[in-house]
Amino acid sequence: MDLGDRSAVIDSIRGAEAALFEVVGAAARAAGSEADVVSLHQLAHHHAWRAAQWSQLAPLLAGSAGTPPATTPVATTGVSAIVATVEPPSVDPMPEALDLAECVKRFHREPTAAGWHRTIGATSAHWYRNESLRCEATLEGDGENGPYRRTLGRTVADLEADLAVADPLTE
Numbered sequence: 781m782d783l784g785d786r787s788a789v790i791d792s793i794r795g796a797e798a799a800l801f802e803v804v805g806a807a808a809r810a811a812g813s814e815a816d817v818v819s820l821h822q823l824a825h826h827h828a829w830r831a832a833q834w835s836q837l838a839p840l841l842a843g844s845a846g847t848p849p850a851t852t853p854v855a856t857t858g859v860s861a862i863v864a865t866v867e868p869p870s871v872d873p874m875p876e877a878l879d880l881a882e883c884v885k886r887f888h889r890e891p892t893a894a895g896w897h898r899t900i901g902a903t904s905a906h907w908y909r910n911e912s913l914r915c916e917a918t919l920e921g922d923g924e925n926g927p928y929r930r931t932l933g934r935t936v937a938d939l940e941a942d943l944a945v946a947d948p949l950t951e
Contacts, residue, residue, distance in 0.1 A: 786928055790837050793935075796880060797831035800824075800900060803884055807891035819893035819945075823901075826942055830935045840927050901943050908936045 801824050808820030880903065887899040915925075915932055 786925075790834050790928070794831050794834035797827045797834065799880075800884075800904075801827040801831060803887070804896060804900065807887070807896075810891065813892075816892045820891075820896065823893070823896055823942060826938055830938060833931050833935055837927055837931060897943065901939070905939055905943055908932070908939055912936055 804820055804827055805824035808817055808824055811817045811820055883899050883903040887895050889895070890898070912932060915929055
């Protein structure tokens with residue numbers, strides 16, 4: 781599978797991260813404790829950074845597929861916006877992300893930094909780890925797939941760093 785074939789995967793990841801930026805940012809604005817406000821704002825900005833990393837592949841996709849990928853609109857806020865925004869892509873890229881709407885519903889029941897760790901963080905980490913394994917097994921060398929592999933590596937490292945922060949409820 782070359783980079784052009786991965787355009788639906790890349791657009792799906794970018795759209796999911798952009799939507800999560802909105803959801804987690806809204807939770808930060810409504811958070812009850814100062815610690816959650818700070819933590820959730822930081823986590824929201826990390827979702828935005830990861831979305832930007834995936835967006836940077838669009839010019840490369842245009843070069844390999846002939847046209848840039850369609851971008852998924854950023855959600856406004858809330859679960860219904862996530863459901864409307866994150867649609868199943870056509871090439872089986874994010875099976876775990878298809879359950880993103882349920883993950884966000886659970887986060888809305890506990891919109892705290894601890895809730896993020898248990899819901900959005902855990903679900904995202906599971907998908908990114910699986911994609912890393914799939915990438916190692918199927919994408920050879922650094923050639924045309926190099927930008928995808930490097931972007932995946934950067935985003936995995938960022939998410940792992942987010943997850944390494946202690947769960948506020950266990951401190």
